[in-house]
Amino acid sequence: MQLDARIPAGPLAEKWDNHRFELPLVAPPNRRKFEVIVVGTGLAGAGAAATLGELGYNVKVFTYNDSNRRAHSISAQGGINAAKDYRNEGDSIHRLFYDTIKGGDYRAREANVYRLAQVSNEIIDQATAQGVPFAREYGGMLANRSFGGTQVARTFYARGQTGQQLLLGAYQALARQIKLGTVTSYTRTEMLDVVIVDGRAVGIVVRDMVTGEVSSHSAHAVVLATGGYSNAYFLSTNAKACNVTAIWRAHRKGAMFANPCFTQIHPTCIPASDEFQSKLTLMSESLRNDGRIWVPANEGEARHPRDIPEDQRDYFLERRYPAFGNLVPRDVASRAAKREVDAGKGVGALHNGVYLDFADAFARLGKDVVTERYGNLFEMYERITGENPYEMPMRIYPAPHYTMG
Ligand SMILES: Cc1cc2nc3c(=O)[nH]c(=O)nc-3n(C[C@H](O)[C@H](O)[C@H](O)COP(=O)(O)OP(=O)(O)OC[C@H]3O[C@@H](n4cnc5c(N)ncnc54)[C@H](O)[C@@H]3O)c2cc1C
Structure with missing residues (x-):
């Protein structure tokens, strides 16, 4: 089995920017011809579904929770890192990249960590635009505190409820798209299987958790944003509802799974x-x-x-x-x-x-x-x-x- 992370070529700081530029664009009038399935409405899924809907794609979003805003992301507490350097402490994209690589024992994929550091500032801007009430200094600037593994204060937070506030922001953006009709939402609906044709995911099979009815949905692209698997361990911070079913079912259908021990x-x-x-x-x-x-x-x-x-x-x-x-x-x-x-x-x-x-x-x-x-x-x-x-x-x-x- 060959694991290919498909990291783009080129100098570290340009890899993903180049890749993004080289991707074929879909013009706005053509986007509504494409269907995208997103499974999961946590920060990843709700963010992806709302963004794809805003761009004009036809999106279906699924969650087994009774509401899109009940994803486990709601439990995140401490905050989210970005290299804005509001405090003039010598922080930078490169320093966030460096700290993250070092904090990961030099085992993370450098290009992807660099991308994470690069987009960190935009994520804060996006969340702020969505109405997330990050803590602010008296003068109005967003406030910062520190997370482990850093010598600068670069964590943006909303008291001890950052995940809740971020998810409410993402949920608002998603609800807007649902109202506009670009996104169709299926709550209390569990993904049972991924449909594969010629090695590509082209749909999912789901069960309505209220009626028990099983149905299938096809799409041009399937996004699985179904959360982590730390409940596979005896002790875990995850709620029991984080049952790892979707990743496991995708894995059974051939999705590769490397380094499960990369667990924090x-x-x-x-x-x-x-x-x-x-x-x-x-x-x-x-x-x-x-x-x-x-x-x-x-x-x-x-x-x-x-x-x-x-x-x-x-x-x-x-x-x-x-x-x-x-x-x-x-x-x-x-x-x-x-x-x-x-x-x-x-x-x-x-x-x-x-x-x-x-x-x-x-x-x-x-x-x-x-x-x-x-x-x-x-x-x-x-x-x-x-x-x-x-x-x-x-x-x-x-x-x-x-x-x-
Ligand atoms: C207690 C706690 C505190 C944290 N604090 C922080 C923090 O301060 N800062 C930070 O950066 N990170 C923090 N994290 C980590 C962060 O919250 C998560 O990495 C992130 O929220 C995961 O988002 P997600 O969208 O990938 O998954 P989730 O929010 O878990 O969403 C998964 C979604 O998938 C759906 N789903 C799963 N399986 C199926 C299925 N079979 N069928 C249908 N739907 C399915 C669920 O219904 C849900 O909607 C914390 C995590 C925890 C547990």
């Missing part, structure tokens, strides 16, 4: 509260901007965290990675936390987590500022664990999160 393990999830729990709730990456991660220096420590003196704590990320501190890339933070738990320094009743502590942030910024930044996450944490993060550190543990195979 997110360091800041709420640890399992019993040995059977597999869905872990994510606590946003953004918390590592102000929270400090530590474990007791001694194995089997039984004291309340506030009673453990500074010199008996191990801020293991700050100690091992002083340049990035608590904002090391996610896989680095995850591996380090697991190592501490495996070494018997885990905290909580099941000794299966590490502390994420905001005491310093409260002292430095005041409770109001911290609440403004992370209040909804603190509330969610307290509802799930029964512990108040204003009074004791949060507990976190890594879990498989998003997937890149």
Whole structure:
């Protein structure tokens, strides 16, 4: 089996621009002659369907959710990176490219990562135009914070609900096209199979999840935007409804699937509260901007965290990675936390987590500022664990999160 990523030729920074220029264009009056099926209405699917509809293609969009705006993208929290360099920190397309390649252990496809960095700024512009209420500075500029693996603040966010706000923006754009008649929407409709003719996907078979009726739909192009597969692992941040059915069915029909192990393990999830729990709730990456991660220096420590003196704590990320501190890339933070738990320094009743502590942030910024930044996450944490993060550190543990195979 030969895997061909079909990366265009030419210098790195020009590959995809050249490719785009070389693609044959379809003139506006001809577009309505083409049908496109999009499966999935997350940020990928809703964005693609709305854009194709706006361009004038005939689009059918399918989701098994009861509403297009219930895709799992709604759960994304911390924000989205772009190299706008509003803060004059020396950020650039090249630096975002470099950080992403480095954060991916130099194993990602360079041309595609470069493209991601190139279009990052346009994505922020598009989302803003769709009405996404990104956080703003007092003067009106879009605000930024940091994600792991970077030394600049380039994350655009809407409190701890960025995915929800982005999806509402994409949904609005999609709803507009549905109203205009360019997109037909099929909710509560599950894709059962992909129809292949001469090696090309030309349609899908679906089941109406209310009536059970099975029907088939043909198209000139089929876009599968059906989300990730991290529920294939025992622990996962994904909701149970993310059942990986569409990718699996396409794979069974011959779609190639490489490197399933390219799965990101997110360091800041709420640890399992019993040995059977597999869905872990994510606590946003953004918390590592102000929270400090530590474990007791001694194995089997039984004291309340506030009673453990500074010199008996191990801020293991700050100690091992002083340049990035608590904002090391996610896989680095995850591996380090697991190592501490495996070494018997885990905290909580099941000794299966590490502390994420905001005491310093409260002292430095005041409770109001911290609440403004992370209040909804603190509330969610307290509802799930029964512990108040204003009074004791949060507990976190890594879990498989998003997937890149
Ligand atoms: C808790 C959490 C927090 C996150 N935080 C961030 C963040 O801060 N920043 C960031 O950049 N990323 C974040 N991510 C990752 C990001 O949210 C996802 O990578 C992205 O939203 C995936 O979008 P998607 O459109 O590909 O998939 P999804 O939003 O999962 O949408 C999949 C769609 O496919 C449909 N579908 C699937 N199978 C079928 C089928 N068989 N038939 C019909 N329809 C089907 C579903 O109904 C759904 O509409 C987070 C992820 C999680 C889980």
